Structures are given as C-alpha cells and as structure tokens.
Amino acid sequence: MTSENPGRVVLLTASHRVAPGLLSWPAWQALRDADRVLCPDEDHPQLPYLREAGVAVEHVRPTAEELVAACAGGRTVLVLPSGEGDRALTDGLARLAGSGRLSMPDLELLPGSYDLPGARLLDLVQVMDVIRRRCPWSSLQTHQGLAKYAIEESYELVEAIEAGDRHELREELGDVLLQVVFHARIAEEDAEEPFSVDDVAATLIEKLIQRHPHIFGDETAETPEDVRAHWLRTKAAEKRRESVTDGVPVGQPGLALAAKLASRVRTAGLDAPLPRGEGIGYELLALAVRAEAEGVDPEAALRAAARAYRDAIRAAEGVQGG
DSSP, rough: OOOOSOOOOEEEEEOOTTTOOOOOHHHHHHHHOOOOESSSTTTTTTHHHHHHHHHBBBBBOHHHHHHHHHHHTTEEEEEEOOOTOOOOOOHHHHHHHOSSSSOOEEEEEESSOOOOOOTHHHHHHHHHHHHHHHHHTGOOOOOOHHHHHHHHHHHHHHHHHHHHHHHHHHHHHHHHHHHHHHEEEHTTTTSSOOOOHHHHHHHHHHHHHHHHHHHHOOOOOOHHHHHHHHHHHHHHHTOOOTTTTTOOOOOOOOOHHHHHHHHHHHHHHHOOOOOOSHHHHHHHHHHHHHHHHHHHOOOHHHHHHHHHHHHHEEEHTTTOOO
C-alpha cells in the first residue's frame, strides 16, 4: 500500500576537512525542520554540536525499506552518513526506486560544508604521517637518503612538461609534492631544529607576499619586467648577498649552471668577460651564455636535440616508436 505523500529523505553530507559544527545555514535549517534525524555513527564528529544546538539524533542504521516507511505520510527524515558514506543505503534506495513497487519519497543530497581549494593537501599530510610511522622503509628515511629522489622527480616533471602529456604532468607534480611533504614530515623529528609542513608553507607565504609588493603592498608593476625587478630587489635585500653568484647551486647540470650565471651577470649589468681556455668546456660555456642572451634554455634545447638524436638512432636500428 502506497502513501499519497511519500515524504522526503535528506542525506546531509559534511566534509571531514572542515571543523565540525561549521555547517551551512540550509543544513541547520534542514536539521531543525526534519521530523527525525538519524545517524548510524555514534562517534560522528558533528554530534556534540548537534546536541548543543538542541537537535535530537537517533543512532540507528536504517535499511532502505525502513527509511521509506519512516517517511510515509509526508514526513521528512534526515540522515547524517558517516565520513565514508552509506553505500548500502543509497544502493538500496536506488533498487527500490527502480522496482516501481513503492511510491518513493523525494531524495535530496544536501552538502552541509564544502572543501576549500587545497583541502586534499590536509589528507596528504595525514596519509604521509601514517606512512612515516608505520612503513618499515619510509620510517627509516632521512633527508640525505631521499635527496636523489628529489632530483629524479624534478627531471621527470620537466620531461612531462616538454612532452605536453597532461596525465603525466599531473602525476609528476604529485611526485614532486610528495618529496616536499616527506621531507617536512622527517623534519618534525629533528631534536634540535624541528619544523613541520605548516612551517614550510608559512615561510613560503611570507616570501611570496614580500616579493609581490605590487599586489600586497604599495608598489606598482605594469609589466612582467617591473615584476621581475621587484622580485630581484626584494630577493637581494633578503639574502644580503656579496656576489651575484651567491645562491647559484654549482651542483646543477653544467649548461644550466652556465646559463644561470650568465643571467645573473646580465641582470646586474656587470661587465664580466668569459674566461678563455682550451677545450670543449669553454666552447660549451660560450654556447650556453649565447643561448641565455637569446632567451633560449640551453638545457631544454640540448634535450630536444638529444631526443631527435635518439629517434635517429632507433630509426637506424629499425626500431619503431619512441
């Protein structure tokens, strides 16, 4: 027997990344207007705040049939699922609706809170913490031991960018991000100078704000060149460098190192002649400086040429594809 008014089911979802109790106004209205509020999870983080607001919650896990029956006569039943959701309930409601045997209540999915951009980073930090504590390999890693992976992942990211592969780009960005989160988690355990991923983010935020006075301060910048000038001035003041070469890592690939030094010289307006010497090293230095002056990344240019050479080698071997 069906009811003329089958009622309404409200499934109220809430992000676990948002502090409990911070629900939207429509969510609070739905909680107060519902004839019954059901929650199968007795430890649901929202429950203390619902009790404080005077919302009566029943700790039951209804089946789809029980929920439909509870709505009979035009009643509204609100269900607060657990953080993992209630797949059995939603699948059961879908089966009942598809059977055509019952007059189904209206079903409303009501988000009570939303994730802000970057919310999944909180999940990443939590997962990394669990891995660091429980994984036999990860729990033993050090900054020194992981250093090589940071280099490898950076190169793989560059390769994905140059290949124009969006799927690979997304994955490689994640691998680079993993290095940051992993090192920050290890840093928390340092006995003398511990810091966390929040400290890393705070330092970066401060740096970005200081180096963008045209956005967060009183400076003005109309062109990319103006922005770069602001950046360089602020960076120089922060570092208090004695030489334009300070801060240039000499361990980077040779062409990149030569181009970076040439960029520092050109930006500073220095008259620093190239050293003269015998051998291919000095010839490569001159080529790298020339490339930088022409706005060409010598590393990227050489990689492109090397890929063409690789393809030529494979063609000579009769190997198909790259």
